[in-house]
Amino acid sequence: MGRNKLCLLDLDHTLIYGSYAPTEKTELLFEHSQYLKVYKRPFVEEFIDFLNHFYTHIIVYTTAKKDYANRICNDLGIHALKILTRQDCKQKNNTYYKMFKSEWAKTYNSIHIVDDSPNVWLDTEYYDKQITFVVPKEFRGEADDMELLKLKELIKNIQILSKKVRLHSLLLHGIIP
Ligand SMILES: [Mg+2]
Numbered sequence: 001m002g003r004n005k006l007c008l009l010d011l012d013h014t015l016i017y018g019s020y021a022p023t024e025k026t027e028l029l030f031e032h033s034q035y036l037k038v039y040k041r042p043f044v045e046e047f048i049d050f051l052n053h054f055y056t057h058i059i060v061y062t063t064a065k066k067d068y069a070n071r072i073c074n075d076l077g078i079h080a081l082k083i084l085t086r087q088d089c090k091q092k093n094n095t096y097y098k099m100f101k102s103e104w105a106k107t108y109n110s111i112h113i114v115d116d117s118p119n120v121w122l123d124t125e126y127y128d129k130q131i132t133f134v135v136p137k138e139f140r141g142e143a144d145d146m147e148l149l150k151l152k153e154l155i156k157n158i159q160i161l162s163k164k165v166r167l168h169s170l171l172l173h174g175i176i177p
Pocket residue numbers: 010011012013014115116117
């Protein structure tokens with residue numbers, strides 16, 4: 001197992017807001033159709049730039065459809081290894097669930113799930129030690145939203161915290177005198 005970091009990244013309400021209203025207060029990313037417009041969360045470019053450099057790989061996992069997801073990833077400049085969409089979800093009672101794959105746990109020793117809806121994830125409970133959920137508040141087009149700046153600091157600190165935990169356990173087990 002390498003010292004690889006994986007980011008499993010959500011799109012809707014985490015990085016963008018798809019709205020049917022004529023206008024919103026925040027910046028437009030693109031018009032998906034005559035009615036549906038996609039808006040950027042404030043500081044999203046800065047946040048994506050940070051993710052692109054910080055993680056070994058990013059896998060986007062969204063319950064949205066493929067063409068919509070591909071356009072968002074392309075326009076935001078997300079360097080995604082893979083884009084998993086609705087067709088990769090499990091549908092149950094009108095809800096789409098995201099399935100955590102055991103191969104991710106084998107490949108990466110640290111996995112961050114950046115998603116405003118942690119409840120839609122299945123099978124993460126088997127990998128508690130490797131997975132950290134990073135949960136922003138749901139974005140609905142607020143122009144003064146600062147969440148992505150906070151998230152960036154939080155993600156940097158998870159690494160520091162887990163390093164401290166590792167050091168502590170090495171000391172505890174007498175590996176480091
Ligand atoms: Mg979401």
